[in-house]
Amino acid sequence: MAQKRVRTRFAPSPTGQLHIGGVRTTLYAEMLAKQSGGDFLLRIEDTDQSRFVPGATESLCRTLKRLGIEPNEGVWIDDNDQIIQKGDSGPYIQSQRKEKHQAYAKQLIDMDKAYYCFCTEERLTQMRQQQELTHQPTGYDGLCRKLDPAEAKRRVEAGEPHVIRLKLPKEGNVTVDDAIRGKVTFDWKLIDDQVIIKHDGMATYHLASMADDHDMQITHVTRAEEWLPSTPKHIFIYQAFGWELPVFAHLPQLVNADRSKLSKRQGDVSAESYLDKGYLPEALINFLALLGWNPKADQEIYTHDELIKLFDLSKINKSGAFFNQEKLDWFNNHYLRQKPADEYFTLVQPYLPSDEKDLDFKRRIALLFWERLNLPSEITGLSSFMFQASLDYSNVPLTWKDHPKEEAVERLKAAKSWIEQLDDSKLADVKNFEEQIKESIKNKGWGNGDTLWPLRVALSAQDKSPSPFELIVAYGKERSIKRIDEALAYLLK
């Protein structure tokens, strides 16, 4: 028998920027579907109109696009930045499915699995306050549940404001079979008669999401673990309609350093901002995929495709994971260094002075700092001295340890003449050039330290920098000699 085609979905609310936890949730759903050649859909859950943020859907799609996580069905964004919907199970924007949801709600009423409720906001708040005061469990007291259906229908037709609530069992229990957590049992009597259609006629998450998951033939519902406690209601809806249950998988959360639910208030959580800061999609994906799941191997580096092949729902951890930026930095450094030189240069170039027109010079500098960068932007600070017309030598001594000034002068003069005698072709190969200079130092009977330190500082005015050889090759003959002359002038002042 052929296995059912796996269909998963990511269903965010358009209430703001996609955060890194959302990226991971998306990634898991995408990997699960793609590893078996199934479908990964993107659905927008905008049933709460009051929280709708214009542009959020576009932003969400754009971020996913930049990350290379693409749904093959549902909402997406085209090259003109326009929202589109692709696939046969649409619409994929929930507010456009309002009538479908209402029809389902009516069916539930007809089946006596839901009822109209006319309780006012005031009555509800008062009731809750009373319950809290007397230390009762809070929840709807079921006043309208006892209403005669015919009477309720009359009131609705008369235009009385109302909502629709689920008519949940009041005894017994229900067991959720979660792909990650196993069987979890809840008492029905502790579960509230949830509102499924609001005053404005819009469905709440509980109905909308289940109805859409069913209509879109979603086989695996992956979502954050905060949904686990409301899963009984969702099972109730599925069973009321006689629908086949999907696999539920409640993902552990990403947490702040203090282990609370990831929030904007603590650090940066917007996925887009990580991308903007120069974190590479492959680093973000590799890192995020391994946060809460791993293929049980002593390997850290995986491509997106490898991750898709290896992904396994049952190996997802149960506990929350902290987003450790230092490790992300390490991943980013790794992937940055793996880039072809041209691509690396393209990434780094925006962070080099735009008024420097010598592209080849810029490129040589970029290459010099390649292995030192976690982020492309870091090159600005590291390389700025190389673009300055002249250097300030007052901060770092040009002399080696406690050696005399005269020695530094002597060494710099010698270094200058060595460079002058060199033909440009020798400068093409750093290794070769380095050997030559070291040979010259040896011939003089000098030490590497007392010669190379003054040279390097003359060229950089930094206590830390790439080697003098690398600097000279990057500068070229003319600029190198100019720097040495200036250092000499400073010493002889």
Added chain:
RNA sequence: GGCGCGUUCGUCUAAUGGUUAGGACGUCAGGUUCUCAUCCUGGUAAUACGGGUUCGAUUCCCGUACGCGCUACCA
């Protein structure tokens, strides 16, 4: 308060009814080196606690503690 979920180095994690509890990031030390970075070598560091079951438990069970989540006409 009620209900639910969770707990292995600082962090992300691996493993098993019997292991010197493994790897990675970080960190520390050493080597290479003119400095930095890279690279190499090595070190540091964990089964929350208390009971049980068992010859033996970090692993299975119970309890406690702690953390987190849910308890909306938000998702």
